Amino acid sequence: MIDPAYAQVMARYNAWQNLSLYTAARNLSEEARQQDRGAFFGSIEGTLCHLAWGDLMWMSRFDGGQGARAGAFGPETASAYSWEELLTLRPKLDARIAAWAWSLSDDDLAGDLTWYSAVLKRELSKSKALCVMHLFNHQTHHRGQVHAMLTAAGARPDDTDLPFMPEEVAEWP
Template sequence: MILPDHARLMARYNRWQNESLYAAADALGGDARLADRGAFFRSIHETLAHILWADRIWLSRFGKCEKPACAGHETLKLWPDWEGLKADRQAMDDVVEAWAAGFSEDDLRGNLEWYSGAAGRNMARPVWLLVTHIFNHQTHHRGQVHAMLTSAGARPDDTDLFLME
């Protein structure tokens, strides 16, 4: 099991890394951000939109925001423009940090039940495991974005957790 301080640390890391990636992506034009780069979600823009979509899906299950009104592969319906995506990402980072700040050890020991579209059935898992999953999912896809940005000539910051101040 993780402790509340770990969730708070990962929420800070989430914001720090999002700020880095979005700043690096800002240096590229819209066509470069939307170019199909062979990633699972094709482009920089779409992969960043997927991360935000997934954060909203998960945080909606915890009662912290509204569920997105589209499937995970349709994120350009929600965020067709870069500025809207950036603004919603910043707002979600506030939600993620407030959510993590509110955890107690008892909260993390509890279970969450939800219907999983990916699994096609009702699920129940320990909260600490799902919190770990949410932050792991973000990190996984941000790594893909980091690689796409680097190959496009942008310069995102380092990703090492120990370098975060």
């Protein structure tokens, strides 16, 4: 299905794209970042917030580390963190995802992952590989929304095509 190399490429892609989007979003006013633009999580900032919340939720299931802020579900995930918190959290979270991806073995992707879903109020079990693919697919989906909203707001994020990903991802300023 997938192997550690897939997770490593996608972790690099995640970091590259997040740096691009946050750099573009930083150049917007607070009002422009928070303007409801019709996306599921409303605004650029709300969608970035939901994405960080989701990444934290999944990473806690994968590596046992810190999870997402408690008490936020569904639309509430769009306001779980402030912009200032996101600017501090995102690069650390991307580094966490990368460290986890580079620590994976084929065995780590085998079998099922079982967790309790507070949203569904029950325990779930799914293929670990499927859950890892979901993490990266969820990121790509919502970053695509943010990219479109940023472009509509006049910002200029980088291209999103995997073949154009640089060999080395720049450091956050």
